[in-house]
Amino acid sequence: MIIKRTRKNSLSFLIFFIFFFVVFAIWVWCRCSPALAAKAQDVVSFSDLPEHWARSHVTRLATLEMVKGYPDHTFKPDQLVNRLETVVLIVRSGGFAAEAEKLAANSNKKKNSANSASGVETKQTPKVPWGQSYIDLAVEKGFLAPDDPEDYDYAGPVTRLEVAELLARAMCLVPSLTGNESEPAENNILAEGGLSSAETFSDLDTLEPEEQVYVAAVVNANVMSGYPDGTFRPRDTLTRAEIAVILSRLVDRGWVKIPDGRRLAGWIAGIEKNKDRRDILFNSLSGAQKLQVAGNVQCFLAEEEESLEQAVGFRCEVILDGRRQVSWVNLLELKDDAVETEKIRGSVKMVALGEDNLMVLCDMNVKDLILPLAWDAVVSGGKASKGFSSLKQGDFVDVLVSQGQVRKVTLLDVKTTSGEVKRIEDGRLYLKGSSSGKKPAWFNHYDYARIVDKDGIRQDSVTVGDKVKVTYLDPLPGEIDDEVVVEIKVTK
Numbered sequence: 001m002i003i004k005r006t007r008k009n010s011l012s013f014l015i016f017f018i019f020f021f022v023v024f025a026i027w028v029w030c031r032c033s034p035a036l037a038a039k040a041q042d043v044v045s046f047s048d049l050p051e052h053w054a055r056s057h058v059t060r061l062a063t064l065e066m067v068k069g070y071p072d073h074t075f076k077p078d079q080l081v082n083r084l085e086t087v088v089l090i091v092r093s094g095g096f097a098a099e100a101e102k103l104a105a106n107s108n109k110k111k112n113s114a115n116s117a118s119g120v121e122t123k124q125t126p127k128v129p130w131g132q133s134y135i136d137l138a139v140e141k142g143f144l145a146p147d148d149p150e151d152y153d154y155a156g157p158v159t160r161l162e163v164a165e166l167l168a169r170a171m172c173l174v175p176s177l178t179g180n181e182s183e184p185a186e187n188n189i190l191a192e193g194g195l196s197s198a199e200t201f202s203d204l205d206t207l208e209p210e211e212q213v214y215v216a217a218v219v220n221a222n223v224m225s226g227y228p229d230g231t232f233r234p235r236d237t238l239t240r241a242e243i244a245v246i247l248s249r250l251v252d253r254g255w256v257k258i259p260d261g262r263r264l265a266g267w268i269a270g271i272e273k274n275k276d277r278r279d280i281l282f283n284s285l286s287g288a289q290k291l292q293v294a295g296n297v298q299c300f301l302a303e304e305e306e307s308l309e310q311a312v313g314f315r316c317e318v319i320l321d322g323r324r325q326v327s328w329v330n331l332l333e334l335k336d337d338a339v340e341t342e343k344i345r346g347s348v349k350m351v352a353l354g355e356d357n358l359m360v361l362c363d364m365n366v367k368d369l370i371l372p373l374a375w376d377a378v379v380s381g382g383k384a385s386k387g388f389s390s391l392k393q394g395d396f397v398d399v400l401v402s403q404g405q406v407r408k409v410t411l412l413d414v415k416t417t418s419g420e421v422k423r424i425e426d427g428r429l430y431l432k433g434s435s436s437g438k439k440p441a442w443f444n445h446y447d448y449a450r451i452v453d454k455d456g457i458r459q460d461s462v463t464v465g466d467k468v469k470v471t472y473l474d475p476l477p478g479e480i481d482d483e484v485v486v487e488i489k490v491t492k
Contacts, residue, residue, distance in 0.1 A: 045296055046075040054241035056300040057248040063319045063328040066093055077241035084154040087138050088131040090170055093247055095257030096137055104133035126152035143170045161234035164224060165214040171255055173217035201232040223249050264318040267335055267376050268311045285353055285373055287387030294325040301331040315375045335376050341400040341407055348395045351388050364450045366458035374405040381411025396486055414486060418469045440483050449485035459490060467492035
């Protein structure tokens, strides 16, 4: 019995040791694997970028997972970009990755089909060692049209002109090659004066008219630009840093597909420090929120790196990493609280948030005012937790306006009562019935209020016998004679 028990225990120990060794080996492999480690830690740090002019653009794209570095933690910003890398980057950044994968799957089905015709698509599409689906999609959509697909130099450095053509077609700045060929692309642009920005370049006279159109299209769209000496240098090659700047401009244009909630616009109201973390109090037109800060956060002001503590009060762009932590901040403009404002009272007719942020306010004279929202505009009030999205049509508000822009909106806590006008005397309006303590029976200075009919059309006065709905403020609930009338609506 003793011998059997010992063998059994030895066998159990051996199994446990093997299991422990396998688990430990897997853990070590995951910790040492560069790809997995980068994914787990969301590290965006390159050893060869500290003093580089394109650092803010590169780290911005890396945080958005649009570009990657090398296993040795470098980005190699001055390394030339080849044609294949450029096509893959632009097609992927435009949100076509899923479409490229679908095209690849369909191509594989055709190859495996005995009835498939072997021909035309294969001859028209260059063959590359990787990223084949992106090249296929670029050709199919008319973004790319090599003169001789069989001799397409995918590994050769891409030129600025080639990038301009690829971008112009991918962004639909000019008609794609799969579109209507009856009218040349250059005629469409030239007819609209599309060369206005590109005409200032001194070195475009050697280009064909169609090539000049590509340059004009991307320059007018502020995707590419020239050099201080007035040249565009269409035959020059591009570095990884230069292509990163172009992709960063595509982000600004909204052409790059970014997951919801990863890129935020607003301003930083404060920074909270805890033992093992920092949070920023982030305000935007959609409300206030608290965001956790990543340990390797990078903060830039005019391309120069700054301390995050300098960010308080700045309008900024914030990018969250894969763990939804603040990883990249670009400071744009410092908040100015020393501005003169005027107050306008009224009711909300509409709030529009998007490329143009504005609200339409019906003031106390029943006039509609279209007011742009300042970037640091805020909403206060008990029901304003979602910022300007909290405002509903008909809400009464006090608006502080400076230089034609809304700076602050206070959502008013109004009450309503209805009844028939009993009498009007000495600037006081009486309703039939007596005050119950909850609903007032008379209102002082009623003529300061906005008077409208049931359709919201301005009325000059209210008379005895009118059925009315009174909207008012009650600064001291439970007290009498303190109510402030905001609107009297004559319902009958």
